[in-house]
Amino acid sequence: MSRKLDLRTGRPVWSAYRAPAVRTDRLTRDVKTDVLIVGMGISGAMMAEALTADGHAVICIDRRGPMQGSTSATTALVQFEIDQPLSTLSRMIGKVPAEQAWRRSRLAVSNLAAHIAELGINCRPSRTQSLYLAGNVLGPSELRDEADARREAGIAASYLTSARLAEKFGIDRDGAILSSGNIALDPRKLTAGLLLKALERKARFYTPVEATKIEDSANEVVVATGDGPTIIAQHVVLATGYELVDIVPAAAHRIISTWAIATRPQSPRVWWNAAFIWEASDPYLYMRATADGRVICGGEDEDFVDETRRDGRIADKSARIAEKLGLMFPHLDVRPEFAWTGSFGTTTTGLPYIGTIPRRPRIHAVMGYGGNGITFSRIASELVSASINGLDDTDAKLFAFNR
């Protein structure tokens, strides 16, 4: 029923830090619930936490186990800046919806930061600035326009000239946008923390369980699983990441390959304020620091999904990423202590697809694609829980399948 991908290979940096264990059970008999969530990555975890907080009975299943998919491979720059700059997105979908999408993304990151603090989840979060460097996609004058566009939409942004950039960050580029309010965190600790909150509220977790067939009627959804038992739910949320279930429309997205490295811990002052850094370039590079001073750097994306080819390139892609990182920051020890690769989903607009599947009002899909996957998982948890609670979210249409 769902596409199967080898989602990641290599050793992601998060294996250096222990995440709390999440206990799951075997599914041995038919069960019933209010909401079934398929997928126990960051998207499924956010959904489970939100829906149990609203008082719904929730079951989560995963054909691998909690945090075994893309969530363990993410570099976890939790950013409000959508892959498509606001000025570009405005040309693609119109100024009003583009501003609305950017504002919602900003709001989602703030909501997530507040919620992590409220729940007391120890995922080492820190509010982080981000620096968007001029490159071959947006040069200095386009970046100035982009900063103006963001300010017009009520999103704070400052343009740094090349002199300011060199003075503050020691980076030799033609200009950059500096903004604040993003979050650096450990994605496995966050996912485990959210799942454990849902468990405290009596959610039931079953793994390894694969959803193999989904049949919906006016009153319920019946999900068949690989080992035989069926799960009956009022609503089903498909949080299956890049392994798309065949009933989810997939016209506007594609899967590509991406690579990342992490260095050994070094000086906590890796660069000014340890801001997220990413480039307005193609191919692009992005980087962040961990709480103990490792530098994570990724990019070098390639437009193919062949996993053997992808895995075979870990060595040369890591060397290339380390070399580029060293050129930007000669004072760093850029030798990779961790190197990994993963599949990565993108859409043309950079916006995710979230909401009910056309003509199937009890089946909700969360396709949080793009460099902002985690931010989109948060938006999805807000939109889908509102929909299941019978509320209208004013931004739902922006992300809907039939937008």
Ligand SMILES: Cc1cc2nc3c(=O)[nH]c(=O)nc-3n(C[C@H](O)[C@H](O)[C@H](O)COP(=O)(O)OP(=O)(O)OC[C@H]3O[C@@H](n4cnc5c(N)ncnc54)[C@H](O)[C@@H]3O)c2cc1C
């Ligand atoms: C190298 C890399 C870097 C990234 N960097 C960033 C970043 O800096 N910032 C950011 O926001 N995002 C980033 N992303 C994207 C982010 O990691 C993803 O958006 C996010 O992890 C997706 O989470 P998910 O829960 O939707 O999917 P997953 O974590 O893949 O979870 C989906 C789960 O569904 C299960 N499943 C699938 N089909 C079935 C089925 N039929 N039955 C049962 N279970 C099923 C799978 O086993 C899997 O465990 C990056 C991704 C990669 C690979």
